[in-house]
Amino acid sequence: MTTHPPAQQSFSLTVPVRLWEDGFAHDPHRYYAALRAQGPVGWGELAPGVPAYVVTDRAAALDLLQDTETFSHDPRPWETTVADDSPVLGMMRWRPNALFADDGEHIRYRRSLIDVFDRVEPHDLRARVHRAVRLLVGRFGPRGEADLVGDFARPLMALVFNNLFGLPDSQGDRLERGLAKMMEGGAQAAEGEAEFGAYVLELIAAKSERRGDDLPSWLLDHPAGLTAEEVTWQIFLTFGAGHEPTANLVANALSRILGNAEYYSTLTSGARPVTDAVLEVLHHETPLANYGVHFARSAVSFHGAWIRAAVPIVVSYGALGHFAEQAATGGRHPRDASHLSWSAGPHACPVRQHTLLIATEAIERLTQWLPDLEPVVPRDSLDWRPGPFHRSLTALPVRFTPRSPDQPGESS
Template identity: 35%
Template sequence: MTDTSEHSRAEGLSTPPPQCPASKLGLGPGPGGRTRLYGPEAEADPYGLYERLREEHGSVAPVLLSGDLPAWLVLGYRENLDVTRTPSRFSRDPRLWTETREGRVPPDHPLLPVVTWQPMMSFVDGEQHERWRGAVNDSIARFDRRGIRRHVTQCANQLVDRFCATGHADLVHQFAEHLPMMAMTQLLGMPEEYSPQLVNAARDMLRGTETAIASNEFVQETLRKLVARKHAQPGADFTTWLLEHPAGLTDDEVQQHLRLVLIAAFETTANLIANTLKMVLTDVRFQASLAGGHMTLPDAVEQVLWDEPPFLTVLGRWAAQDTELAGKQIKAGDALVLGLAAGNVDTVVRPDLDAPIHGNRAHLAFSGGAHECPGQDVGRAIASTGIDALLLRLPDLALAVEESELYYRSSLLSRHLIELPVKFTAHEPTPLELTVGAPSADQPSEVVQPMAPAVPSGQAPKNRTSWWKSLRNLFRRR
């Protein structure tokens, strides 16, 4: 690792929780006594900040977004579900936001890419939401699950081939960040060469940097060209299926939903892969459960989704009327931030945070209610298949630094590992014939069938996966 503590503070990096008490971070109140959710101090220890706010305010806390715009952070598990399940009180339409209507959100505000109303399902409720959501759900259901896994395995092997001869790698930049975008560009029907540029643009947008608006425009222009191309050259891909859906989406509506799916799938899956791999290599609870045969791949993934959800928060609810939430008086037009990470560690639902959770999918990682993430099973498939392929190729994988040397970068929305340095026995790349068999972006699979149903909550699959067997062998050798 090359990060010094001074460099880390400047870049808003942090180590995993638990960390230093929030009281030592210098988190002073902003205007109106509200706590800022942005800036180096808040980004250094988001989990510590959530707990301090919970102690001071309970399940709902008054906070400030970038530019000192007021909002409410929902910290309680039950309160998060209440907000997501009652659209009559808490709407997804950002045009209700008082700060926007009264002209206090400047045109260059870094959060504009995620709060500007666009014609897509995440910004509407009711019949319009059902129409757009139905088109997305139907199109996702047409994916061939086996075809996805074949393609992800091929992509994972291609990535491993790039570094396997060196004996060392950074699994964030060389694997976790690239695999989801490689998979999603194929599923959307895009040329694979777009993948690296889209990774950079997506990260920049979600961090809310000064260039977030420009990055958003790059993504939008890329997708505009994709929609135009699919009109002329339709295929067995998500873009074509949206264009052809009976709901009759316009080109702009298709484009906006492609952006939504692409960005959400990238961020959640990249973080899920990185955090799961970190747990595999460092978490004592996991190693003990694995050694005893008590944890499987689905268990490991769900544990990560509870402990370190890919999105810390989601800015996306606005009060449709004056209302009350956890004793706080919420005014019509107020913004609410869903505290997914905070809700997941609420002692109301998890009285013992150290106890492992086996197969329980009741977490908030994919939000809840009618707007719950529609592509979560695709993300799980990409993550589990990619990890499977990686560990089969690198069975003696080990962390190359001390766990205390792992750093995170946090923003309002997400928190992700900066690096995950590993070492392993170097070997030559896999022969080509072992990595082929998945359709390319130009020749997607024509086999279209509904995805297999998810494993019910609390139930493990009947057969152990090769991933599980590889990990058991890995820990037996240690």
Template identity: 35%
Template structure:
């Protein structure tokens, strides 16, 4: 079966279940261009593949598909499966060296300080539409909050955000312009690396450059790309999915109203039900192997079916039963390559939604739920719009700042990505003012973000009880 086309885009979870019925824990599938791969569907099988890096490598250079001539040089799959000098494409000692640079650089920052910046950005976004009485949560909130946070951490002006949003979406969707969008992201980050080499700051890019692992410019560049793309796409989808459930699912709202579900628990439930990355590319077999009764040949490509694994009857015999206290889901993959920034993603999601609902306590869906539409790639499913209505509110101007928190930088020389026609054609302007950057923690601290168990959902609870 194809992981693209109408059936894959309209009902990917239904497609996964059909594959499970026909093939069990591992199924043969086709990627765009009818590129053959194995989709891992079982929860246990996903963990098995992700943990056995000596048998299922992240190094795509061993894929036999490169020699078949079936993948074109301009294939939109290349930005997602091509080899890069980053920790995602490495195993063993090389992976440990590169991964340590990422985790150590993330741990330099005071997590409470990160949450303060998330709060400031979230208030700024809500101020932009709170007086209108209506908004699109996707286009006006969820697509911008993660990028604002990420550009801040990387040490970039937030003015770069709109184009990076468009390019990132285009790249991950795998459109005909994905390669151009990928080059735009790389050129923007390449300029950043050059400037941080010359003038380091208190940011993730500068920390990577200064790390004892002694990363090359290419390694720094591709780790910045990795953090930007992976952190942006997954966090945006998680925010949208969670808000959608709040405004559409009576069971979800009832649990909140009854005090049975805190916001962190609600997000965890969403990570089980609708992981923001449905399929994770990719692993390649280093030799012949068996997996779930299938003969895997050396050089075969395997895709981690994160969403399918979360619905495996072996671990969820009753999919309707709540699992929000359980973190054994696959939303952040597993094994040595488990997402190192997952707690920052959780913090962005929980803090952002908390502020959105506290500021707009009577938020509700503005269209019938069956009119919502999605667009899908082989990797993820993205709600196109989430129109909501609410009582108009006054901007909370005292809680936000209109000046940029980033040091001034020259605009990127790359053209706007071809898939981002809605973006201005001229280069993005530099930041016009400065605020103190995130202060580095004096010593490395764990990357776990401490999150409050109780959130400010009282207004929402009153609304639901009133109904």
């Protein structure tokens, strides 16, 4: 059992750092510094009246993520302590899927997800991404201007996931709206959760009636024998964990690339791989900034803090990346895997290679078709969406020479 008894901190008199404030989206590093000043485990607030322990130290994060005896992923004891209309419930309420399960149940759900995603060959996924990029560039390319969040990163993921899940392109806008509301954890969070839930329920009902060559059908027929309800919640998890963070990864990487003209030229010339830019975001501006929610099975001393049961413990991947960037790297190459954006331990992301492929292929193909992308707004003036969980741009406006992917000589 993880225990660090010296210098326990109860947080009884500590004012929580409010990660739900608008100021957090604008300047998260100031909030991370306030949390870090409290020690490896800080005292924060995910929504008004919803406190949480926030881990900002790498060693403490690894201990938390790897200790399945002391900590659980099951939020049901906590749920009884929060209001039914709490804006963070959409991201944190219990569902029978791999994210909120422990032990054997978790292994069963996780194994089924790994197995069905293993059926998606890299060349097939690459082709799906290329198709989506081509479709989107066909929409905004002739205009000579675009918002790479609203016109590219977010609809790209809706197109790719709908394609993998056997849904038509026309359903993409509906998927985006529900997920965005739920992820931000604001006043519309419950509405977004309901919209997204209805979307998934309709999908599973259709696939239960008639199978296809797609992920939901493969899950329904998996040897693990998942019920239709269990499949519904694995798909709910896959959509949520795959769409929003990957769209934000693409947008955040593009903002870093375009914000540095010299860096951009090395990527478009092929002197430096796009993967480097994507991994830099995972290190220092990770799209899922605060998550990895755990709960102590009973009160426990942990890295100098006294942790109560039924109170969320959140890993601040954003803080970990920020303080790692400030520290001396000792010559660390940006392609190493020392970041924790994929989490760690038994609940580490099971499809990280799929995510990396989608992000890198999307950026590479976009910059091949539109090699003279130019940001309209300086990077330090961009706006970020509110919410305690993500690091997500509201928009990334660019201009470029108008062109279409169907022009002679263009990439195909």
